[in-house]
Amino acid sequence: MSKIKDNNLINDGISAIQWAKDNMPILKRIRKKFQKEKPFVGINIGVSMHLDSKTAVFLKTLQAGGADISASSCNPLSTDDGVAAALSENMEIFAWSNETDEEYYNCLESVIRTVPKITLDDGGDLLYRMHFKFPALLKNFIGGCEETSTGSIRLKAMKEKNELKVPVIDLNNAYSKYLFDNRYGSGQSVIEGIVSATNILIAGKTIVIVGYGRVGRGLATRFRGMGARVIVVETTGLLNNKGKSGYHKGLEALYDGNWVSSMEDASNEGDIFITATGSKDVISKHHIKDMKDNAILANAGHFDHEIDVVSLKNMSKSQEQVSPNLVRYKLKNGKSILLLSEGRLVNLSRPTAHGHPIEIMDGSFSLHALCVEYLVKSNSNILSKNSFKIPDVYSVPNNIDEMVARYALEENGIILKSSTFEQKEYLKKADLGT
Numbered sequence: 463m464s465k466i467k468d469n470n471l472i473n474d475g476i477s478a479i480q481w482a483k484d485n486m487p488i489l490k491r492i493r494k495k496f497q498k499e500k501p502f503v504g505i506n507i508g509v510s511m512h513l514d515s516k517t518a519v520f521l522k523t524l525q526a527g528g529a530d531i532s533a534s535s536c537n538p539l540s541t542d543d544g545v546a547a548a549l550s551e552n553m554e555i556f557a558w559s560n561e562t563d564e565e566y567y568n569c570l571e572s573v574i575r576t577v578p579k580i581t582l583d584d585g586g587d588l589l590y591r592m593h594f595k596f597p598a599l600l601k602n603f604i605g606g607c608e609e610t611s612t613g614s615i616r617l618k619a620m621k622e623k624n625e626l627k628v629p630v631i632d633l634n635n636a637y638s639k640y641l642f643d644n645r646y647g648s649g650q651s652v653i654e655g656i657v658s659a660t661n662i663l664i665a666g667k668t669i670v671i672v673g674y675g676r677v678g679r680g681l682a683t684r685f686r687g688m689g690a691r692v693i694v695v696e697t698t699g700l701l702n703n704k705g706k707s708g709y710h711k712g713l714e715a716l717y718d719g720n721w722v723s724s725m726e727d728a729s730n731e732g733d734i735f736i737t738a739t740g741s742k743d744v745i746s747k748h749h750i751k752d753m754k755d756n757a758i759l760a761n762a763g764h765f766d767h768e769i770d771v772v773s774l775k776n777m778s779k780s781q782e783q784v785s786p787n788l789v790r791y792k793l794k795n796g797k798s799i800l801l802l803s804e805g806r807l808v809n810l811s812r813p814t815a816h817g818h819p820i821e822i823m824d825g826s827f828s829l830h831a832l833c834v835e836y837l838v839k840s841n842s843n844i845l846s847k848n849s850f851k852i853p854d855v856y857s858v859p860n861n862i863d864e865m866v867a868r869y870a871l872e873e874n875g876i877i878l879k880s881s882t883f884e885q886k887e888y889l890k891k892a893d894l895g896t
C-alpha cells in the first residue's frame with residue numbers, strides 16, 4: 463500500500479501531470495506503440511527517481527504498456543507531493559518531500575519488497591540496495607536502467623569488483639541523453655533553482671563552476687550568456703570515460719570563453735560557487751574560509767557531499783533560514799556564507815526548483831522507455847544478436863539513441879535527408895580527393 467504525504471493534493475498533481483503530458487510529444491508516440499503492443503504485461507518495475515510531473519508521464523507510459531509500477535524517490539527533497547498523490551491512485555508510491563535519511567531508505571526498501579523484475583534508477587540506490595541487502599530477490603531479475611553519471615560510476619565499480627549480478631543499461635552515455643539532459647537540461651534548471659531561491663541578478667557576478675563535464679559545460683554556457691564572468695575549476699589525475707583528462711577539460715573551458723583555475727585560486731573570487739563533479743569535498747573548509755562575505759554555495763552533482771557541509775556547520779557560530787532552501791551560516795571569522803538546498807541538488811529541491819524543463823525530460827524518458835522495452839525483448843530472446851542478458855553495464859543501442867534524436871527533431875518540424883549512395887561510397891574510400 464502506498465505511503466505519501468497528503469491525498470488532498472491529488473488535483474494539483476493531476477493538473478501538473480497533464481501540463482507535462484501536453485508538452486511531451488515523443489513519449490506520446492511511444493505510449494501509443496506500447497498501448498498497442500503491451501510489451502510489459504506481468505512485469506513489475508521498481509523505480510527510484512525524482513517523483514515529479516515529468517517522471518509521472520514516463521511511468522504512465524510504461525503502465526500503458528502493461529507494467530505494474532512501484533516507485534520511491536531518489537532524493538529526500540525532490541518529491542512533488544501532489545504528483546505522488548495522483549500516481550498513488552493506480553501505482554504503489556512510497557515518497558514524500560523532505561524525507562529523513564531513514565525514511566528515504568525505508569521507502570526504497572518498500573519498493574524492493576514488491577520484488578521488481580526491472581529497476582529504473584537515478585543514482586543507483588535501488589539496484590545497489592537490492593544487490594547488497596536483498597540478493598535473493600535478484601533471481602529471475604530481467605535488468606536495470608541507470609539515468610545519471612553518479613549511478614553509472616557506481617555500476618562500473620560493482621562490475622569491476624565482480625559484484626554486478628544483472629544486466630544494466632547505462633543511459634548516461636547515450637549521446638542524446640548527454641545533449642538533452644546533462645548539458646541543456648542542467649544548464650537551464652540549475653540556474654532557475656539558484657535564481658528562484660535567491661532572486662539575485664546573474665549579470666556582473668563571478669560564477670565559479672567546479673567540474674567542466676557535461677553538466678558544468680552547459681552551466682558555463684548559460685551563465686556567460688546572462689552576462690556573468692565564469693571561472694571553471696578542473697582537476698588532474700582523473701580520466702573521464704572518453705579518455706579526456708582535466709588538462710583537456712581545462713583547455714576546452716578556456717577556449718569556450720571561461721577563465722580556468724584551481725579551487726584554491728578561485729575561492730576568494732566567486733560570488734556564487736556551483737559544484738558539478740560527482741566527487742566529494744571539492745569545496746572544503748580550506749576553500750570556505752577564503753571565500754568573500756556572503757558568497758553563495760550550490761551543488762548540481764548527484765550527492766550532497768560535493769560541498770563539505772559538515773565543516774561549514776562546524777565553522778559557524780549561528781545559522782539563519784533566509785528563505786526556503788537558502789540558509790545563511792555566520793562563520794566564526796565574521797563572514798557569512800549562504801548555502802542552497804542543504805548542499806543537495808539545487809535544481810531539484812522543492813519548493814524553489816522544478817527540475818529539468820519538460821521537453822528535456824521528454825527526450826531522456828523516451829530513451830529510457832525504449833531501453834526498458836529492449837531489456838524485456840533481450841530477456842525473452844526476441845533479439846537474436848546484441849542481446850543484453852549477461853551481467854554487465856551496457857550502452858544504449860545506437861538505433862534507440864538515434865531514433866530519439868530523430869523524433870525530437872521531427873517534433874520541432876525538422877526532417878533531415880539522407881546522404882546519396884554516391885556520397886556514402888565516396889566517404890568509404892581511403893583516397894579521398896584523388
Ligand SMILES: NC(=O)c1ccc[n+]([C@@H]2O[C@H](COP(=O)([O-])OP(=O)(O)OC[C@H]3O[C@@H](n4cnc5c(N)ncnc54)[C@H](O)[C@@H]3O)[C@@H](O)[C@H]2O)c1
Nearest residue numbers: 611612673674675676677696697738739740741762763764
Ligand atoms: N543537476 C542535474 O540535473 C544533473 C544532471 C545530470 C548529472 N548530474 C550529476 O552531476 C555530476 C556531474 O555530471 P557530468 O555528467 O557533468 O559528469 P562528467 O563526468 O561529464 O564531468 C565531471 C567533471 O568533473 C571534473 N572533476 C572531478 N573531480 C573534480 C574536482 N575535485 N575538482 C574539479 N573538477 C573535478 C572531472 O574532471 C570532469 O570533467 C554527477 O554527479 C551527475 O550525476 C546532475
